[in-house]
Every structure is written in structure tokens, then in C-alpha cells.
Amino acid sequence: MDSVVNESECLTQIRWMKGKGIELFSLCQDNGLEGIVLKKASSKYQIDYRSPAWIKVINYQYEDVFVIGYRKKEFGWILGKIIDGKMKIVGLLSLCRM
Numbered sequence: 001m002d003s004v005v006n007e008s009e010c011l012t013q014i015r016w017m018k019g020k021g022i023e024l025f026s027l028c029q030d031n032g033l034e035g036i037v038l039k040k041a042s043s044k045y046q047i048d049y050r051s052p053a054w055i056k057v058i059n060y061q062y063e064d065v066f067v068i069g070y071r072k073k074e075f076g077w078i079l080g081k082i083i084d085g086k087m088k089i090v091g092l093l094s095l096c097r098m
Helices: 021-030
Strands: 035-039 054-058 066-071 076-083 086-094
Touching: 021 035, 066 086
Parallel strands: none
Antiparallel strands: 035 054, 066 076, 076 086
8 A cells, every 4th residue: 555655634544453453442532532443453445335344433522511502594593612711613513303
């Protein structure tokens, strides 16, 4: 892969570790990252299929926020938090229709 892919700000190779899932997830938590994927070493990626050989382990992170408004056109709740004594927008919770 190294001979084919030149890494840049827009492109990076996926790093992997064999047999170190707990340690890797701990590093993920320590650095506030989204999570890791555990996979059977012999499995292959399958387009449009969620294989049981690939397991996503999410580093859930929680924050207490206020709903301070809403967006009409593409409905979503505007989320805020008090930072330095002032209410600041910190995110948007979008809801999808089922």
C-alpha cells in the first residue's frame, strides 16, 4: 500500500494493530476519538453489507446541552451551552424521517 498511496491532508491509510483491541480503544478514549473497528483478520470489505466479521466499537461521549432553537427548512434542534458566562451554539441535532 505504501508504494501506491501518498498520504496527504486529504488521504491517509488506515492503521491497524493485531490483538491489541483493548489497548487501542483505551488510547481512543484518552484522545477523544470516535471509536475503532474490530475485524476478523481474514475477512474482506463488502460494499453495502454490514458484515458480522467487522464490529464497530464506539467511544460514546456525552455533554449536557440546552435546546436553544430550531431550524425550519431541514428540521433540527439548535444546541447550546454556557461558555464563559454566555450561551454559545455548540451543535445541531438533526432528525431523520423513517
